[in-house]
Amino acid sequence: MRFRKRQRLVLIGLALLLLGGATALTLTALGDKIAFFVTPTQIVGGEVAVDRNFRVGGLVVDGSIRRESDGSVAFRLTDTANEIEVHYQGILPDLFREGQGIVAQGTLVSAGAEPVLSASEILAKHDENYMPREVTDALKEAGYWQHNEAAGDAPADGVSQ
Numbered sequence: 001m002r003f004r005k006r007q008r009l010v011l012i013g014l015a016l017l018l019l020g021g022a023t024a025l026t027l028t029a030l031g032d033k034i035a036f037f038v039t040p041t042q043i044v045g046g047e048v049a050v051d052r053n054f055r056v057g058g059l060v061v062d063g064s065i066r067r068e069s070d071g072s073v074a075f076r077l078t079d080t081a082n083e084i085e086v087h088y089q090g091i092l093p094d095l096f097r098e099g100q101g102i103v104a105q106g107t108l109v110s111a112g113a114e115p116v117l118s119a120s121e122i123l124a125k126h127d128e129n130y131m132p133r134e135v136t137d138a139l140k141e142a143g144y145w146q147h148n149e150a151a152g153d154a155p156a157d158g159v160s161q
Contacts, residue, residue, distance in 0.1 A: 036054045036055070037054070037055045037056070037057065037103075038054050038055070038056050039056065039057065039058065039079045039082075039138050040056060040058050040077055040078055040079045040081070040082045040083055040084045041079055041081045041082045041138065043056065043082075043084050043108065043115045043117070044082040044083075044084065044115060048108055049108070050107075050108045050109065050110075051107050051108070051109075052107060052108065053105070053106070053107055054105070054106075054107075054108075055103055055104065055105045056077065056084070056086075056103070056104055056105075056117060057079075057101065057102065057103040057104075058077040058078050058079045058080075058101070058102070058138075059077070059078055059079075059080070059099060059100065059101055059102075059139075060075055060076070060077060060096070060097065060098050060099060060100050060102060061075065061076035061077065061078050061083060061098070062098045062099055063098065064076035064098070065098060070089075071089065072087060072088060072089040073087075073088050073089075073092060074086065074087050074088075075088075077102070077104065077117075079138040079139065080138065080139060081138065081141075084115045084116070084117055085114065085115065085116045085117070086104050086106075086116075086117045086119050087109075087116060087117070087118050087119065088104070088106075088119040088122055090122075092122055092124075093122060093123065093124040094124075095124035096122060096124040097124075100124055101124075102122055102123060102124050103122075103123045104117060104119040104121070104122050104123075105119065105120055105121040105122075105123075106118045106119035106120045106121070107120075
């Protein structure tokens, strides 16, 4: 009888150990794939580690789009408080233009006074209704956010003001 209890206890302990190991391996593997959302102000403030995958949202600064000879595109992204440089190699969305709200995913290749994001993906939004809450909050704080209920535009958070 005592042997059975000990055997059951050992099996439960092994099962918990295996479950814990599997959980730790899964979280480690996913840690590099998860993309957190940040703003240009958070990047300039040093809140984002270099080589960490993340998403940043904001507005493309007027007059900042440069097409390089290698086919890449460089532009500046702002949340109206701070700006960062973004470099992207690939085909831009049709809706990408100056003054447009976008979300870029990539890694920070340079930090400090002049942060540079190497983007692997650019998502252009056709209006503010689909902007992440963090971007709309930053735009509202800066006094840039405008939504027009008369034209049928809904606020980004879905609540009328």
